[in-house]
Amino acid sequence: MAVTQKEIQYSVGIEDLYICMMATEPADAVPTFNEDIYKQTNITDLTISTTSTNFTKWASNKKIINITKNTAFGLAFNLAGLNREVKDKIFGKTRTKGISFETAAAKEYPKFAVGVIFPLNDGTKLARWYPRCTVAPVEESWKTQNEEMTVDDIAYTITADPLLFNDNTVAELDTGAAEAAGVTVEDFLKQVVFDESQIETLFPTTP
Template identity: 30%
Template sequence: MADTPKKGDGIQYDVGVDDLLIVFKTKKEDSTTDATYESQVYRLPNVKKMGVKGNGKAVEIHASSKLFAKVSQETQHELSLTHIGMPINIYDKMTGNTLKKGVAFAKSTPHEFPEFALGVIANRSDDVKDAIWYPSCSLDPATTMDYETAEEVFKENDGSLAITANGLRNSSILYSHFNSAREIVDGLTYETFIAQPVFSEAQLDTLTVPKA
């Protein structure tokens, strides 16, 4: 007798990318404490495409003339965001540039970019929601910009941002991923997952909705 299909056994196809989430850090994490974030979650309906490129690699360990283990590690994702536009106030917070009288000043001296959590929401088939949080991101230091002339017939000119996502300094968490079709969610909902950056297993207990 065939087993009854479980939730999550079905094939989910991609319906489309949804909104972008940005939350800025108020304090960076260190080796023993968690990062703290602003309460403001910027939810932007501006995403055209999000590309992800990791730096993962594997090292083979041999012992007794045999393959003993294959150890994999990934410490960073390069995120390429194509968007229809970015609010200037949010972009200024990402760059950390000095502002005065509506003018942003970018310096050539060494400096750190502000860090923020970045979330991406995707829609899957059968009303499945898929969301991911990168809790420690910053803009790529190599700026790229394109300015094009206006033409007689309107042509959409998309913007782009290069963002680097790193593992947290205290836990090495690179990202957290929620999918509403998973068999075990224990009361955690899509709405509670996207309400704030999710960066630790212990944090999940505070996000779970108590069972009646």
């Protein structure tokens, strides 16, 4: 056997946030998204958690099956603000002459795709689309300013669920992978990527 030592990669930060509203989501067909993709330079930090279940099977005194199923991702963003138009869209607010109303009735928040970029130490980047997201209500805090001006982050909790069409929860591009074949982060984030069938159409192989 040959022993090979490879360079390690690690995250050196997080870049812009991308949001694209979902237009339709049939259960038996591909979802559609609005043409507008909103890019925001506002992420202070992001914590990604999983909602997973484990199944194990023992036989003949041995663990013969160990299966993990991840049903959703939790995206906990701290954002240094958010554009008012984007914020109204993800919370489903409709304004008349600038005025909106909240009721106590049950409601379902709009679905949208979230894109994020993670630069790595070797100059490559990871880019991800979470295609089926919803936001949770946020806690707000307003306070007076003093001589030492501060801009507090706002915490947004977003849940990335699997798509009805194909069960996909995230699509990821690694620009450092040998198979990336020149696909750039900019190419990847021009549209929401959510299914393997899109790859050859969006990123055709050049001779």
